[in-house]
Amino acid sequence: MNDDDLHRIVDAYLSAAASPNPTMEAVRIxxxxxxPRFGAKHIAEVHGVSEAEVEQALFEIPPYVEAKRxxxxxxxxxxxxxxxxxxxLFIVCQDWTENGIRYLIPITAFEPEQGVKYWEKFT
Structure with a gap:
């Protein structure tokens, strides 16, 4: 296998379509x-996270998402x-349900330095 073969394999893997997360089907962002204090502008400018990355983390599988109040x-x-x-990503959203649809307003999203330990402190 040469470098070109490896690059084709990696590109195919990374560009593969993810499946929708069935637990988030009735959710709208x-x-x-x-x-600049919260939302897309804050998330992008302060934390370097795009809207697409937030939506990917919430709506697509793989990968994986866990939630708690x-x-x-x-x-x-x-x-x-x-x-x-x-x-x-650690993502915080305002959350409510209206007419059977769950709505989320992303307030902030970032990569915590402590990783999963940051998430676990909220249990």
Whole structure:
């Protein structure tokens, strides 16, 4: 196998379509794009995370996503999930259900320095 063969294999693996996460089928993301304190602008400028990465971590499998309610703010959900490129993100969303549809407003998303230990402290 030469370098070109390896690159073709890696490219095929990374570009493979992910399947939708069935537990998130009735979920819609509402992006706040103009406020630098939270939402898409904050997530991109402060933490270097794109909207696409947040949506990938929440809506696609593989990889994997886990969720739990924020202990201090019951209308917020904390997510721990990975992008297709194995970038693990801690995502905080405002969360509510209306007419059978679950809505999420991403407040922040980042890669915690402590990794999974950061996630586990919220149990």
């Amino acid at each position: 509402v992006w706040e794009r103009d406020d 924020h202990p201090d703010f019951p209308n917020r959900t904390l997510f721990w999930g990975a992008t297709q490129w194995d970038r693990w």
